[in-house]
Amino acid sequence: MKRVAIAGFHHESNTFVLVPTTRRHFEQVGIAKGQAVIERWQGTHHELGGFIEGSRTFGFELVPIMAAYATPGGTIASEAFEDLVGEMARQLEEALPVDGLLLALHGAAVSEQYRDADGEIVRRLRKLLGQSMPIIMTLDLHANVSAKMIEHTTATVIYRSNPHLDQKQRGLEAASLMGRTLAGAIRPVQALACLPLIINISKQYTQEPPARELYATIDSVMEQTGILSASIAMGFPYADVEELGAAFVAAADGNLAQAQAAAGWMASQAWQRRHEFVGALPSPAEAVRRAVLAPEGPIVLMDVGDNVGGGGPGDSTVLFAEILKQHGKDSLTILFDPEAVTACVAAGVRQPVEMAVGAKTDRLHGSPVRVKGKVRTIADGVFVETQVRHGGKRVNDQGLTAVVEIPSGNSLVLTSRRMQPVSLEQLLSLGIDPERKRTIVVKGVVAPRAAYEPIAREVILVDTPGVTGANPANFSYRHRWPNLFPLERDTAYHGEQGSVGVLSKP
Numbered sequence: 001m002k003r004v005a006i007a008g009f010h011h012e013s014n015t016f017v018l019v020p021t022t023r024r025h026f027e028q029v030g031i032a033k034g035q036a037v038i039e040r041w042q043g044t045h046h047e048l049g050g051f052i053e054g055s056r057t058f059g060f061e062l063v064p065i066m067a068a069y070a071t072p073g074g075t076i077a078s079e080a081f082e083d084l085v086g087e088m089a090r091q092l093e094e095a096l097p098v099d100g101l102l103l104a105l106h107g108a109a110v111s112e113q114y115r116d117a118d119g120e121i122v123r124r125l126r127k128l129l130g131q132s133m134p135i136i137m138t139l140d141l142h143a144n145v146s147a148k149m150i151e152h153t154t155a156t157v158i159y160r161s162n163p164h165l166d167q168k169q170r171g172l173e174a175a176s177l178m179g180r181t182l183a184g185a186i187r188p189v190q191a192l193a194c195l196p197l198i199i200n201i202s203k204q205y206t207q208e209p210p211a212r213e214l215y216a217t218i219d220s221v222m223e224q225t226g227i228l229s230a231s232i233a234m235g236f237p238y239a240d241v242e243e244l245g246a247a248f249v250a251a252a253d254g255n256l257a258q259a260q261a262a263a264g265w266m267a268s269q270a271w272q273r274r275h276e277f278v279g280a281l282p283s284p285a286e287a288v289r290r291a292v293l294a295p296e297g298p299i300v301l302m303d304v305g306d307n308v309g310g311g312g313p314g315d316s317t318v319l320f321a322e323i324l325k326q327h328g329k330d331s332l333t334i335l336f337d338p339e340a341v342t343a344c345v346a347a348g349v350r351q352p353v354e355m356a357v358g359a360k361t362d363r364l365h366g367s368p369v370r371v372k373g374k375v376r377t378i379a380d381g382v383f384v385e386t387q388v389r390h391g392g393k394r395v396n397d398q399g400l401t402a403v404v405e406i407p408s409g410n411s412l413v414l415t416s417r418r419m420q421p422v423s424l425e426q427l428l429s430l431g432i433d434p435e436r437k438r439t440i441v442v443k444g445v446v447a448p449r450a451a452y453e454p455i456a457r458e459v460i461l462v463d464t465p466g467v468t469g470a471n472p473a474n475f476s477y478r479h480r481w482p483n484l485f486p487l488e489r490d491t492a493y494h495g496e497q498g499s500v501g502v503l504s505k506p
């Protein structure tokens, strides 16, 4: 039986966040090694869950190496990167011989030393495994795909759903490509086409136009005989890197020209519609007014500038303060604030508290708000999600958590760890029924929709300030391409073989 190594390294690095991501941040979400990789990820909706299930379907022996994950945040500290990636390479070396590697990366990881950290990982692993070894990689839809990533891998499969609900399917797809490659049934070659285009974060919901139509081009390409896989990465605008922007990847069976043509065609289709990918959102005052005046709730206000899934601190008070200012009732806001949790624990359940909450990470996300209230609940912050939700994680840990009720039915959930709001279990596990709330502040853009859309009367994306603000013109980039639409509105793209080019690995 063929032996296939599986490994994962996931980090979405926001280079505008000042707090670096360290090994401790990875430890908080999880570093699994050897058999623990299977124990942790088996049966999940994650791509690693897909690799594991795929090994049975496609008949290869799994060799679990290592999987390291951290919540999106600042640039990865050099020490943490060397530590974790070095460990992964050592474990892989010890596990040799293997016949292939299934590798789950994000594609927007940046370390202090390597702006293209994912490219560096595949370069090292390729060097270790040799040129002829199949390395099949999965990437997040928010990858900024580099030529280096494509050059050192055999095929690439990128999520096609935002929120990311197809992670397991993509893992299975990668496992299928691996199984067929090892059986000698196919010989994947891949090509990459990069566009000088930033797709605004507010236009990335794949269930609605224009993103829905963008992803339909994948289906057209997949109908071609000889095409093995087709992918689109919408890019991650909060990483100041050379490869920032939308990217198109296709894998064909032994036919590089076909892969190049397919990637180039998808890119040209997107380029023709570039004006549809520019965003404009309501201000906090306007959005809160709409929520307060709505006849019925819950109205979900997406705090775009403090998107935890994009590296936001999770403690912005901009919308919370605006709700109080406009005398909003029955609202719910989750804030990352370990200090406030400590104060609640010291006061005790049912006891009054008076404290300043939120906006403690930096000065970019509002100011701390003074509140008077009562501690309703103190919980361990661990919750389990079994449904298909963005990120595909089952067990989640938001750290010691306090629920505080303040006047007019407004509630605060205060957490000790930053947690992406992609599961209603985050609230249900605390005894909060989000459906009874009138306004819910959710710190994300698209990822939370899978959880919140079923209960929301309306979802409003809000143009809040912060490290994940919607308008890329508010960020000062140093490393991106000098011409990117819509920042430079007269940017030109010269078609399939244009200046930005089709890059490929024979």
Ligand SMILES: [Zn+2]
Binding pocket: 140, 141, 142, 164
């Ligand atoms: Zn993503």
